Amino acid sequence: xxxxxxxxxxxxxxxxxxxxxxxxxxxxxxxxxxxxxxxxxxxxxxxxxxxxxxxxxxxxxxxxxxxxxxxxxxxxxxxxxxxxxxxxxxxxxxxxxxxxxxxxxxxxxxxxxxxxxxxxxxxxxxxxxxxxxxxxxxxxxxxxxxxxxxxxxxxxxxxxxxxxxxxxxxxxxxxxxxxxxxxxxxxxxxxxxxxxxxxxxxxxxxxxxxxxxxxxxxxxxxxxxxxxxxx
Amino acid sequence: xxxxxxxxxxxxxxxxxxxxxxxxxxxxxxxxxxxxxxxxxxxxxxxxxxxxxxxxxxxxxxxxxxxxxxxxxxxxxxxxxxxxxxxxxxxxxxxxxxxxxxxxxxxxxxxxxxxxxxxxxxxxxxxxxxxxxxxxxxxxxxxxxxxxxxxxxxxxxxxxxxxxxxxxxxxxxxxx
Numbered sequence: 033x034x035x036x037x038x039x040x041x042x043x044x045x046x047x048x049x050x051x052x053x054x055x056x057x058x059x060x061x062x063x064x065x066x067x068x069x070x071x072x073x074x075x076x077x078x079x080x081x082x083x084x085x086x087x088x089x090x091x092x093x094x095x096x097x098x099x100x101x102x103x104x105x106x107x108x109x110x111x112x113x114x115x116x117x118x119x120x121x122x123x124x125x126x127x128x129x130x131x132x133x134x135x136x137x138x139x140x141x142x143x144x145x146x147x148x149x150x151x152x153x154x155x156x157x158x159x160x161x162x163x164x165x166x167x168x169x170x171x172x173x174x175x176x177x178x179x180x181x182x183x184x185x186x187x188x189x190x191x192x193x194x195x196x197x198x199x200x201x202x203x204x205x206x207x208x209x210x211x212x213x214x215x216x217x218x219x220x221x222x223x224x225x226x227x228x229x230x231x232x233x234x235x236x237x238x239x240x241x242x243x244x245x246x247x248x249x250x251x252x253x254x255x256x257x258x259x260x261x262x263x
Numbered sequence: 264x265x266x267x268x269x270x271x272x273x274x275x276x277x278x279x280x281x282x283x284x285x286x287x288x289x290x291x292x293x294x295x296x297x298x299x300x301x302x303x304x305x306x307x308x309x310x311x312x313x314x315x316x317x318x319x320x321x322x323x324x325x326x327x328x329x330x331x332x333x334x335x336x337x338x339x340x341x342x343x344x345x346x347x348x349x350x351x352x353x354x355x356x357x358x359x360x361x362x363x364x365x366x367x368x369x370x371x372x373x374x375x376x377x378x379x380x381x382x383x384x385x386x387x388x389x390x391x392x393x394x395x396x397x398x399x400x401x402x403x404x405x406x407x408x409x410x411x412x413x414x415x416x417x418x419x420x421x422x423x424x425x426x427x428x429x430x431x432x433x434x435x436x437x438x439x
Contacts, residue, residue: 036340038313173311180313180340
């Protein structure tokens, strides 16, 4: 017998499952080399669904977590879209398979986009300077607060799927050179963990200011560089 | 299901201080810290009753905190285990009989494991939690058991009367 299921209401539990399934779809399209914009959209959809679930309960901490997750979307989503447009400028199509197949690794063609991705990855992974989404003990646990039992299992697995998603985005920068991609993933993993353990949490305003004034202009500069084929 | 085997190995802990002096809380934090490191057994201090398996209570239950204690206990889904950490929590300790608290946590919620000591040592807490894991497994099995009764419900005036049988359901009447 499993842990007894305690659900707040059926919509809440259902939205948790939808979050899990739509993240699987995003990951599947990313792996099979589909449309980059569609991948970003599905990832956004899964996050939007979990935000809706957070707002659908009466718990104030759940609301707080949903608010903070929405703010972190505002921080990282524009950068991701611009990275996708940069990839379009580089390969001439939004297909991720074109990136997988490119002879010159995209890292050499759009290095600033890679740096921008490194800057927003802590926001997406809810890692320490920018983990306003869950903020460990401060706001109890973010949007997944009201889930328990098998539905929490779905949310928890989705969190790990998110890790796979983010590191696959890093892997894309290796292009057809698999070893370069793997080295990038390992280095990014070390970087994320070192950053998580060595920094303190910033407030959500500081996070927004940093992402929109540093990471977003970097991604824009990279877009211009790729557009005029300077590198 | 196979997953049960692994859930036994990763119990999530909920820690609640029911008005204690923080001595036992610091010992629990020492357990979670790098020296004793109970996270290596998969135990996470979750801070969320809905996702926890084991409840670690410290402190004599003061009158201010007892409502919240029962509230948090009832928010934990079954199966759940309560570990009382410290002398005050087990019996009331030096606070027994004072105007602001009554003796021990077991006057309000059922306690499975008592860990004595003022404050209880981290080794004792680990031993208590390991004991609690066995209890958790037993409770998990008890939920699975079906209840078979000696006689069937009787029908009076076309209505089935289950009330008499409900009286009979006692721990001795449960079959595997």
